[in-house]
Amino acid sequence: MGVSVGVLASGSRGNSTIVQSSTTRILVDAGISCRETFKRMKAAGDDPQALSAILITHEHTDHVSGLLVLARKLKIPVFMTGATHQAWARALRDADGERPELAQLEFFSSGRGFQIGDIGVMPFTIPHDAADPVGFTFRADGMKVAIATDLGYMPPSVRDQLRGCDLLVLESNHDVEMLRVGSYPWSVKQRVMSRVGHLSNAALAEFFATDYDGHASYIVLAHLSEENNHPELARREAEKALSGRRTLLHNRVMLAAQAEPMQPIRF
Ligand SMILES: [Zn+2]
């Protein structure tokens, strides 16, 4: 078996993705409860006990709410940056007065690659209003996969990381017009739209139309807003931008959902 990627949950109520090679299984973010994570893995025929490690992109609740329980139950290493760990521990301590303990904690730094089993992991900085937020690329069995959600815009440094990928999981958070006229308070709208907020359908389409190298077989649209987006709107905008690039062959567009896991994509 080669590489497979399965999004267990995606959106502002919880994010969790499994990247797996023939020997190694990584849970990227732990934003749904332990019970729900196990349930969704089992439904996909996956054994939670076979997970090798948990990787955290940033400390926002929708990426870490299941972390403590998952780490305790599975007894596997948790990887995050030092600044993310500080912010995460501070937030939890503020809530319960006690500092949360992770038995196996490993720190990484943005821009410095490391290895988990036979998967090469490269964390890269993304513009988002968290302590030290990152996206990841993964390399195993000759394939390259990227995950980049929770970013206010797409700087050149991120576009560089997305080159040569066989599978992209990218944020397509909101339709700008829906957000503008929607029910969010103005302060929240401003946050989402800011350079450290979330990526709009249009901003992602701009990347597809200009800088994208067209290499991927699959593109998964992720972290869609339930309030300010429609899956079909996001898909249409992405496909339109991609179809303008006549040299592209594959680039099948798929949607990650909040309520149910996506069928894993296998190479
Ligand atoms: Zn976030």
Ligand SMILES: [Zn+2]
């Ligand atoms: Zn998020």
